[in-house]
Amino acid sequence: MSQPDLQDVIASLLTNAASPLTTTEIAAAIAKKRIWHRPSDNQFPTPSQISARVNNYGHLFERIDGRIVLKTSANEVDRLFRLTWNTTGWQFPIKHKWRKANQGNSNIAFENQYGFGGEEWLFNPRYIIDGYQYGFIRGVSDLATDVILVPKAWLFSLNQETKERFLVGQINDLEVIKAKPDIMRIAEKLYRHHFEDVKVELHDVDADENGLDNYGLLPNVRFRLTGEELFEVMLPAPALDGHQYNRFLPYIVDDELQLLIDGVLPEDDFVFNPGVARNSGGHQRVTSPSVRVIQRIHSDISTALEQYLRPQFARSNKNISIEKTRFGDNIADVVLIHHAKEITILEIKTSGLARKNIREALGQLLDYGCWYSGLKIKKLIIVAPSFLSVRETAYFQRVKNVLDIPIGYWQYLPNAVKGQPEFEEII
Template sequence: MNDKKLARICWNSNNWQKPSGKLGKVKNNKSYETETGYGHEEWLLDVGKLVDGYHYAYIQAVGQHHAKYLGCTYDISFYTIDGVTKLRWWLGEILNVQVIESEESRKVYNVYKRKGWLNEMYAQLDAVDADTAQFKRISAVNFCCIKFLPEDIKLLEEPLPFYSGNPAVKSDYYNLKNRISVPEFGSFGEFIFASGGMGVKDRTSAVYRGKITDIDLVHNQIQKCLHELFDEQYGSVNVSVENLTGFGTKIDVVVRLGKSFVFYEIKTANTAKQCIREALSQLLEYSCYTNRNLAKRLVVVSPAKLTDEANAYLQNIRKLFNIPLFYQSIDLENKTLTKEA
């Protein structure tokens, strides 16, 4: 049985498949990330590049003490820290991680070079204004230090947040620690309705899915308006903003109707069709990811007017697939909401 280890990796908002830039990285003038604009683990999960069935990568926790771990095989859990919010995120585990010889790293480097993968990595660094020249100075024997099979990746579907001081993580240094435990995540896996919600700001940041993106002003104005309208219509105890799903995501607005719920997803695209396209998969996931259907109705809310064609599309979805999907258009100036269609 492999020893269980724990490693911190650099912040990345592209799912560790390619570099994501300086935002969220360590803010320390002496750190490698600050100097170069990228971290060692940016490509940790880029499993599209395999050599003899294995994915090769570099993690600082192993690489900086390579000789100590050489030839060992570990099950490594990973976490990261958002340098902006300081929030810690638990990512899950990779099993059977093998620490490789320097000569194997050299061979893998040559494969990457021959297949054009190195040039692809250079272009990805250029795209986020990272120090590509510094990356090119990394020697072939230090290019990678671990390998694992893609099927041994056992990461969470969504990274889960935990806070500083959690006993599962004793320190935040980039070293390889013995894994003591997994953080407690509260009501993970369970949807719990909680009336009220976060204070709605004019501008905020959304994490963790994919990139960190600035949610636009219109989204937050809609959320605030819905909160006010629904508080008046249903009572504040029956309205929730940013309600946790229980599996690492949040629902824009939830209304409780007795023992059932209505989930609202806000979209700001230019057309109703595009809003429906963007919202449908999210609403289905929020309601159906667990072993029961949580929502009685799923509603897309947007400033875009519903066209006859988009309305017919909604009716087709309900008729053909029995999905209770509806649409409401909101007028922010007059603070009004159309009936569900």
């Protein structure tokens, strides 16, 4: 039987504990609950092993007065969830091999006990209300009771026939609704309203509908649909092979797992990532005063741009991306999405010399705009505090005509009179 990683077990215990724990207390709790053992000798972990694992995962844990605490709250941890295998885009159930003799055996996947899994309706449009998709994810049931949001939920699935694993999508801001009575009432009403439809669909794939009664498969999550949750094709994920990622658990996406996921994601598919990066604003630790000044100017321009582009482009509309959308290995300063694959890219420069800003930004903008096939570029815009002289304006127009591309130049006006725009769209 496979088991979760030790760091996941430690994190779960700390999340549910009323106070920080010592390594001895953590080891005792694991032994008492019999929730993890060493694969090498089947023994429970010792306090020294707990201490070593805590040291190896410094981004998750810290020590305060000799006790272990979570460095980040549970609501700030991305997760990886396994979904029941499905080939309909998780809208309707498919046929699975199952046997009645398997029922009740926790070591066997639910789909092989009853012929279906709770996630098979996760993206069924009949469970959409007020822009929210309601659904069930088995791994969410094992989250700590105070977890109400998963910032990013990566989704993978296992083909039972070939045993291949695939990364199939990601959900941003996945809401855990089991502790929200008002939302749960909506979810239950939706579930009951379509209950007979579900039974018919299970009958069509020769599944055992008794699984609905024996296990609570009411929706336990909801999320705002953006249309980009599921990848266009399932991405083979051999990095997830083996027993480590075999169960329907809420795996913590630590640095190591994120590297595995990043290695699966293709570089030749454009993915618009809305929102503002956490480290946007130049908060990286630097020692050079000149670099700090550049970062501060860059941050000021970025913040002002977000204000200037409202209300047409806003975080709530999920059509603006500030330092979050990649073009290959590079991240653009600002990306606006107009339609499915029509975008505007803005590159921020901070020099007081317009020609220098144009020379540096233009290469980056062309790189971003041409990196992926199938993208329609509405405009490429250079944003900088430098004014364009008559000569520089003529130069910019010649560049624009020679390249025959939609490029523009916006000047940042930090001392604009109150009520006046902070940007002048010169070209």
